[in-house]
Amino acid sequence: MTQAFDIIIVGAGMVGAALATGLGQQGIRVGLIDKAVPADFDAHASPDIRVSALSAGSERYLQSLGAWPALVAMRATPYRRLAVWDETPHPLSRLLPGSLTEVEFNAAQLGADHLGHIVENSVTQNALWQTAQAQPDVTLMTGQGLTSLEQSPDCARVTLEDGTELSAQLIVGADGAMSQVRTLAGIGVTRDQYQQQAMVISVRYLGPPEDITWQGFFPSGPRAFLPLHGAGDQHPDETWGSLVWYDSPARLAELKALSDAQLMAEIGKSFPDRLPHLTHIDAKASFPIARQHAKHYFLNRVVLAGDAAHTINPLAGQGVNLGFQDAQCLQGLLKEARRSGDDLANPRWLGQYEQQRRPANRRMMLAMDLFYHLFSNQIPPVHLARNLGLGAARALPFARNRVARYAMGLDEQLPGPVQQILHRLPGLNRI
Numbered sequence: 001m002t003q004a005f006d007i008i009i010v011g012a013g014m015v016g017a018a019l020a021t022g023l024g025q026q027g028i029r030v031g032l033i034d035k036a037v038p039a040d041f042d043a044h045a046s047p048d049i050r051v052s053a054l055s056a057g058s059e060r061y062l063q064s065l066g067a068w069p070a071l072v073a074m075r076a077t078p079y080r081r082l083a084v085w086d087e088t089p090h091p092l093s094r095l096l097p098g099s100l101t102e103v104e105f106n107a108a109q110l111g112a113d114h115l116g117h118i119v120e121n122s123v124t125q126n127a128l129w130q131t132a133q134a135q136p137d138v139t140l141m142t143g144q145g146l147t148s149l150e151q152s153p154d155c156a157r158v159t160l161e162d163g164t165e166l167s168a169q170l171i172v173g174a175d176g177a178m179s180q181v182r183t184l185a186g187i188g189v190t191r192d193q194y195q196q197q198a199m200v201i202s203v204r205y206l207g208p209p210e211d212i213t214w215q216g217f218f219p220s221g222p223r224a225f226l227p228l229h230g231a232g233d234q235h236p237d238e239t240w241g242s243l244v245w246y247d248s249p250a251r252l253a254e255l256k257a258l259s260d261a262q263l264m265a266e267i268g269k270s271f272p273d274r275l276p277h278l279t280h281i282d283a284k285a286s287f288p289i290a291r292q293h294a295k296h297y298f299l300n301r302v303v304l305a306g307d308a309a310h311t312i313n314p315l316a317g318q319g320v321n322l323g324f325q326d327a328q329c330l331q332g333l334l335k336e337a338r339r340s341g342d343d344l345a346n347p348r349w350l351g352q353y354e355q356q357r358r359p360a361n362r363r364m365m366l367a368m369d370l371f372y373h374l375f376s377n378q379i380p381p382v383h384l385a386r387n388l389g390l391g392a393a394r395a396l397p398f399a400r401n402r403v404a405r406y407a408m409g410l411d412e413q414l415p416g417p418v419q420q421i422l423h424r425l426p427g428l429n430r431i
């Protein structure tokens, strides 16, 4: 027998679970599927190696879904300051004012209590699974993926690995960068693999939780520090943190092969001096990074959200923040579709979703590349400014500040002149 829903969401990651909660709150019947099985939160466990910097906008969205209190009750680390600087030695460095090589944002200067929170992905997902499951209209099915997806003029059907058949007006692919839904729907992507990969290292350091997250840009890639929560009774004077080391795949393979003691020594030599004193390495993992954009956000009865639609360079930590914006936008438009009595796959609404989200996601992809070029290059900044068509070196600190603010989710808009610069970057006209 086929189980019928209004919408089936494949992928109950952070984005899929948020969307399911929002749709469930609107009385839309949702089948939410994930091939993974949930793990209960354990307050004594080491942190998840995957962490994200959630912006103030994401915090507001998660508040509106009712997930924020549960998330904070598990663990989330606010950061009040954010610093980015250039570690590339070039002949002009000594002559330049600090504002050209370092940018620091402080919540107090912006009249805010904090700039964002560093949260383990499993904690965000756990909080959202709780809110999704609290909706009577949401049915969560875990532990299995799809074997097929078929579309007809009046509905879409999926079959799960145990043979269960489900039908709905609309299927949402929120199943991440390697989206099976995207493939089954026949939606292609444009993809550029970056030269660098990212290695994430879970560590403990001596001292209380820092209130700053920072990133130094080296010629081989950025090196970043993200503070986490205190390490608890077992290590009362220590705090968890996350390091991100971007480098060539060959260099990261070398680093991964080192013992923890050797890696600790290598971090000591390679990270900026302001890194707190490390006491322990808990885990390490590397991730390939790519800029990927789906050629369509919807096709017939399938629509994509989050990493299934787009992946960006994680250097400013905006991936899931964009995914939450997709979910919020789609949720609002589907509410309108339901109110108008329309089929939920009506292109009138899905077209508006693509019109709103594609340019916004593309802009952030471009800003990420500009951000990278502005902070990490071996060209003296004056030449770089000229190459980018800024005309005068004095425009550079302006551009860097504004681009960094936008890339970190502190500003919602890029100023016009900076948008023009984006189009001068090589190889970006394809996305």
Ligand SMILES: Cc1cc2nc3c(=O)[nH]c(=O)nc-3n(C[C@H](O)[C@H](O)[C@H](O)COP(=O)(O)OP(=O)(O)OC[C@H]3O[C@@H](n4cnc5c(N)ncnc54)[C@H](O)[C@@H]3O)c2cc1C
Pocket: 010, 011, 012, 013, 014, 015, 016, 033, 034, 035, 036, 051, 052, 053, 054, 121, 144, 145, 146, 174, 175, 176, 177, 179, 180, 181, 198, 200, 287, 288, 305, 306, 307, 308, 314, 316, 317, 318, 319, 320, 321, 322, 323
């Ligand atoms: C090194 C690194 C650092 C990052 N740091 C940040 C950061 O600081 N801030 C930030 O905003 N973003 C960051 N990101 C990006 C962020 O992790 C992603 O954007 C985010 O996880 C995307 O969420 P999602 O729900 O779209 O997809 P995912 O998190 O990939 O979730 C997909 C879900 O779908 C399920 N699934 C997959 N296939 C199937 C299937 N066939 N059937 C059923 N279920 C399926 C999976 O089990 C999973 O639960 C970072 C990424 C990397 C690599």
